[in-house]
Amino acid sequence: MIVVKMGGAQGVNLAAVCQDVAALIHQGQELIFVHGGSNETNELSEKLGHTPRFITTLSGFTSRYTDRQTLEIFAMATARINLILVEQLQKAGVNAVGLSGADGRLLSAKRNEAIRVVENGRRMVIRDDYTGKIETVNAGLLRSLLSAGLTPVIQPLAISEAGDALNVDADRAAAMVAGAVGAEQLILLTNVPGLLRSFPDESTLIPHITRAEIDSALSLAEGRMKKKVLGAVEALDLGVRKVIFADGRAASPLLGALAGQGTTIER
């Protein structure tokens, strides 16, 4: 089993990714696809006059401030990506089925009730945020879809215990899914060739690191890549054998990654 995670439709070769997914599935490979849609959410927010706002936690992570309206915009923007992926996969002969993490309680999360943030140098607590941390994955639902010949395409929403949809980080969602279904490999597609020793110099690609070297990798990673490294650690700790950071812009992003391109992280 392979879990593949892609961001939104921007900055990746969507057609090539779907072609590779189809090639793998036609070879008999079981595969689950997880996607994001952060840029598309920003665009839709701007168009709807609800300017995106980001918050920085005390520990230095940046995330989208998600009030209810933002949650619904996030849901709409990622639903559009989900549909485009389902269409592309169906065109390639893959019987894809789109699901959000709220469907069948696929991804159950603990809502962030109080987020301590720093804004303009001041510490604040945010309490109306619809974000959360995934705690359980309904692996049975994924397995029953897979055994019916369907390929799940997962939109990064989870559901809280109270039944509210939550915005969750797609990289970490992919890691949790990979762990829950016992995937051997998790491929995280980005718009860079992999983890770079000296970002953004693509000639400084690190081809291989081990779980033990993760801390130094985390110090090298910038911005979004930090969350991807954390996702990789989560997946490895949940039993996934190999995580690959691969270039989603490539002509053959998944087959290339499986053939050794990108950065491989192994236990």
Place this chain on the structure above:
Amino acid sequence: MIVVKMGGAQGVNLAAVCQDVAALIHQGQELIFVHGGSNETNELSEKLGHTPRFITTLSGFTSRYTDRQTLEIFAMATARINLILVEQLQKAGVNAVGLSGADGRLLSAKRNEAIRVVENGRRMVIRDDYTGKIETVNAGLLRSLLSAGLTPVIQPLAISEAGDALNVDADRAAAMVAGAVGAEQLILLTNVPGLLRSFPDESTLIPHITRAEIDSALSLAEGRMKKKVLGAVEALDLGVRKVIFADGRAASPLLGALAGQGTTIER
């Protein structure tokens, strides 16, 4: 088995509908929910600066002109309704799972390749419309979800043979689903008490008609109600025993309908 169809979130008592769905499911009733979202699509289209446009066919039916951009807006608006329904049902203890008709090829449709329309008195042919007529329902997928204790909530998109998502009429989608799964009853919720002999006089409610009286019902029905009557005919002809037009604004829309409120159409 009961199939319930509701429009969007406007003009119906959404909380009451979900409460009734939960009550029925907790009584052991199998149920499939189909929804629309036409008003929400109009609103989102306006906000995004893509003014809704409607076309009238030579046979007098009006439908949304759905170019690719409109299709994506329709998909986003109805995905939002779908998520709200899944959340409400989850809050009521129902393990709902949202699906569009593209997912797992749940609803396969023949795309309308050339629609003959009348615009400002002139006849025209429209060829870039992403609408279609459902031909087959993947009843196996619905049955496997139901037997896993899940309640399907269906977004009115279908998939063409070529793998393109299509906007389909939700009333007729509900009728096709009801026929395919062998439902005994189809409940179509509206914002009127049922079929009225003299629209909009609610005191002229017709409580009961038979399949044989449909033609006269069709002549009484105005606007949107015409499509509902056609949906009812389709469902009856596919073996559904009873179709009920019921008031979605009521305090107990589904339990009321099952107790005899609204207009009942039987074979």
